[in-house]
Amino acid sequence: MTVSTEAPAPSASPPRRRPGVNFHVLGPLLALILLVVLGALLNDQFLSSGNISNVLARSSFIGIIAVGATFVITTGGIDLSVGSMAAFIAGSMILAINYLLAGMGAGWPLVLVGMAVGLGLGLISGAVNGLLTTRGRIEAFIVTLGTMGIFRALVTWLANGGTISLNFEVGDIYRPVYYGGVAGITWPIIVFALVAIIGEVVMRRTAFGRHCSAIGSNEQVARYSAIHVDNVRLLTYVLQGALVGVATLLYVPRLGSASSATGVLWELEAIAAVIIGGTTLKGGYGRVWGTVIGVVILSLIDNILNLTDVVSPYLNGAFQGVIIILAVLLQRSRKGER
Amino acid sequence: MTGAPALLASERVSRSFGPVQVLFDVDFDLVPGEVHALIGENGAGKSTLMKILSGAQPPSAGTLRLDGGPMRFSSTEEAEDRGIVLIHQELNLADQLTVEANIFLGRELKRGPFLDVRAMRREAHRLLAELETGIDPASRVSDLSVSDKQMVEIAKALSRRARVLIMDEPTAVLTARESQSLFRQIARLRAQGVAILYTSHKLDEVKAISDRVTVLRDGRIVQTTPTAAIDEDGMARAMVGRDLNDLFPDKAPSPEAEIVLEVRGLDVPGHVRGASFTLRRGEVLGLAGLVGSGRTELMEGLMGLRPSTGWIRLRGQTVRIHSPGQAAKLGLAYLTEDRKGRGLLLDKTMRPNLTLLGLDRFSNIFINKRAEERALDDAIARFDIRARRRDVRVGNLSGGNQQKLLLAKTMLVEPEIVIVDEPTRGIDIGTKQQIYGFIEKLAAEGKSVIVISSEMAEVIGLCHRVLVMRSGRITGELTGDAIAEHQIVRHAMGLEGSEIHDRQH
Structure with missing residues (x-):
């Protein structure tokens, strides 16, 4: 193999880029465009601002979480606990707000304290996952499988098997965080966009992002290149936790309640979005913009099936499954090409 | 036949x-x-x-x-x-x-x-x-x-x-x-x-x-x-296709310059016991011995890549090195013998590989990709890295070019002391000669180099002074004309050497 790439003679300046469009890089984008065209053909309501806003708003929770998952997976880790973590944070937030209501009274200060609780719990939960994998030297899959069960049990216990509901008065104050927005764009969409843009820039243009992909590519090389592997790893889990916190504090005002059914299977949706977006599951290469497209693709499939009666919406999962498998097939052929 | x-x-x-x-x-x-x-x-x-x-x-x-x-x-x-x-x-x-x-x-x-x-x-x-x-x-x-x-x-x-x-x-x-x-x-x-x-x-x-x-x-x-x-x-x-009379560059006289590194009683649990040595500015110090004698482990211990205890003095300052990052800041760099497993990211292109160790030199908040590209231009020219395409995956480069890239990556942090482990393993003779030239040039520029090698000719042709290790200990030091194959072998095999008698077991 080595021979194939060897130049027969020394060349001072090899060409920088190879011409042509790389369809594997643009694959997710093309799939998205295809889905949009398909949707528009099947239903004339599809491109209405109401529907698009609806799709994006529903994408935003998973999307924010999936941006964090992109970093975790690029670094060669995995976090299965995010769905349960979101439910646990939601439940704890609501309980904290309800508890503090008597002392603080209903108002924005109380809501802000509740948000801070959510964010803080996210950071702590992420740190627990990260410390167990790095300092505890336990595989991420096992650690987060464990914490997934723990968080889920905690929220069920807190809710006493039922539902934890936010006080109505506070709920009315909190509601605009989900339903309100700027210039017709709701807050979850705005926050998702910000998280995605910052995430993309961090992944692509900072040393932290470079270190993440180096560790995922070969941890030993990273260690020998003086990268603090454990610290970077830990940071990805903390980032993931914080983003779960952000997603949850946007999610709570939507329903104003939390139960053991909150956030079920979010972890798999987030991972699926990451993979569809072109990030490699075993780490080493990640792209946040791909993840964003992955999330939107998954929501669009759901949306299109709901808008048309050609195929039963019950088959939603099957379509998503096909897309995931196709995405991985494309990834594999990319590897052979270079 | x-x-x-x-x-x-x-x-x-x-x-x-x-x-x-x-x-x-x-x-x-x-x-x-x-x-x-x-x-x-x-x-x-x-x-x-x-x-x-x-x-x-x-x-x-x-x-x-x-x-x-x-x-x-x-x-x-x-x-x-x-x-x-x-x-x-x-x-x-x-x-x-x-x-x-x-x-x-x-x-x-x-x-x-x-x-x-x-x-x-x-x-x-x-x-x-x-x-x-x-x-x-x-x-x-x-x-x-x-x-x-x-x-x-x-x-x-x-x-x-x-x-x-x-x-x-x-x-x-x-x-x-x-x-x-x-x-x-x-x-x-x-x-x-x-x-x-x-x-x-x-x-x-x-x-x-x-x-x-x-x-x-x-x-x-x-x-x-x-x-x-x-x-x-x-x-x-x-x-x-040409004569190769001078595989090794001319050796400069053994330098009498100041001691830049002094190591006393370095232990790497399970591998090295009580290793002591010094290194001078401009010196090429060889580390010979059989595979498994603890040469790599000694240097990895020194670099903070393995837990180790001992006394290290760097340019007159007593230091403790806990991590390779700290070692790099102190001007120490180590080129691993395992360039595929530990040296380079085989599925990435040359640019991220080149700057991985010295990435802080290319980034404040953001990585300056233009500066990275310039550094790659320099590295390709200085180390004569021959790649068909600039964005070729490093795993597809030949062993010699990989080694040159690894060398370039390490030199990017401008270390004062460079430790190279089996620098020419699996590399053809023309590239070997080039790598010897780079090592010689580093020493001439006033850097200090430690060469770990199993190739006798390399140790003999390149080094001013040679330490020989056996079973986790430094058992001999050879200088000048005493650097000869039979001498190194005698020390490595335990036929001669200072610390034979106090071996454990």
Whole structure:
């Protein structure tokens, strides 16, 4: 193999880029465009601002979480606990707000304290996952499988098997965080966009992002290149936790309640979005913009099936499954090409 | 011997990858009962020819003949069934399986529907005993040393009852003793009528064990001659196409400059005990010893890559080094011997690899990609890195170019002290010479270099002073004219040396 790439003679300046469009890089984008065209053909309501806003708003929770998952997976880790973590944070937030209501009274200060609780719990939960994998030297899959069960049990216990509901008065104050927005764009969409843009820039243009992909590519090389592997790893889990916190504090005002059914299977949706977006599951290469497209693709499939009666919406999962498998097939052929 | 009909032969075989042709009309043959050495620089086309002969790749043009008849292998499996076995340089073993499971992988012995574990163990034991190794067939491959893995790979090939054995640099990772036992096996197989294609960068080996030598240069056969008719210099000349009188640059006189590094009583648990040495500015210090004597571990301990205790004084300051990051800040850099496993990200391009160690020099908040590209331009020019494309994956570079890139990566942090571990392993002679030149230049610029090497010629030709390690201890120090092969060997083998008597056990 080595021979194939060897130049027969020394060349001072090899060409920088190879011409042509790389369809594997643009694959997710093309799939998205295809889905949009398909949707528009099947239903004339599809491109209405109401529907698009609806799709994006529903994408935003998973999307924010999936941006964090992109970093975790690029670094060669995995976090299965995010769905349960979101439910646990939601439940704890609501309980904290309800508890503090008597002392603080209903108002924005109380809501802000509740948000801070959510964010803080996210950071702590992420740190627990990260410390167990790095300092505890336990595989991420096992650690987060464990914490997934723990968080889920905690929220069920807190809710006493039922539902934890936010006080109505506070709920009315909190509601605009989900339903309100700027210039017709709701807050979850705005926050998702910000998280995605910052995430993309961090992944692509900072040393932290470079270190993440180096560790995922070969941890030993990273260690020998003086990268603090454990610290970077830990940071990805903390980032993931914080983003779960952000997603949850946007999610709570939507329903104003939390139960053991909150956030079920979010972890798999987030991972699926990451993979569809072109990030490699075993780490080493990640792209946040791909993840964003992955999330939107998954929501669009759901949306299109709901808008048309050609195929039963019950088959939603099957379509998503096909897309995931196709995405991985494309990834594999990319590897052979270079 | 050459009069015998060929067992396996290539006739006017060519091979191209896309627009790049790497083999041109190659005529090559192997007759039963001979060792036919194939030598050439990295990138000369040896690997490609071996892959074609073993069925791993089809030729673009030309024919393969087996027992005189034209032959097309569709896979290595088919070739193996016909008795042609390639032993890869990069070992192809399943790490988590046992040695015996690996030896019989894909050809398990069965009794009815079940594995005949007892028969496989017996047979594996016999094969390994023939190779004079003490490897336990039941041990996991992941627990073995690299050289033991190589022996397992050879045992695996033997179990296939090979008629043609193609060996890709089998001794690159073997110790001298292991190499000797391998040569005895090769002699035994030859006597049994097996045809052996042997490649190595070690020309003394080629001279010692082969019957014929074929030299490949830039994809063309330069010459095929009986080994008796060519000496090592002749082989080197044919490979490179020019004279190589001065493999090593002239050694500067041993410097009397100040001591930049002083190490006292460094212990690396399980590997090194009480290592003490000094290093001067502008000095090239050799670290010799057998594989496994603790040379790498000593330096990794010093670099903070392994837990270690001891007293380290750097430019007059007592320091404690906990991490490679801290070592880099203190001006220490280490080039690993394992460039594929620990040195470079094989699935990434050259640019991120080059700047990985010194990334803080290219980033404040954001990474300055333009500065990175400029650094890559400089590195390509300074270290003569030859890549077909700038965005080629590093795993597709030849070993020599990988090593140059690794060197460039390390030098990017401008270290005062550079530790290079087996800098020329698996590298052709022309590139070796270049790397020696870089090391010499570093020393001339006032940097200090520690060279860990198993190649005597390298240690002798390059170093001002040589430390010899044995069983985790520094057992000798040689300077000036005392740096000679027999002296190093005597220390390494424990025939001479200061700390023989207080060895543990």
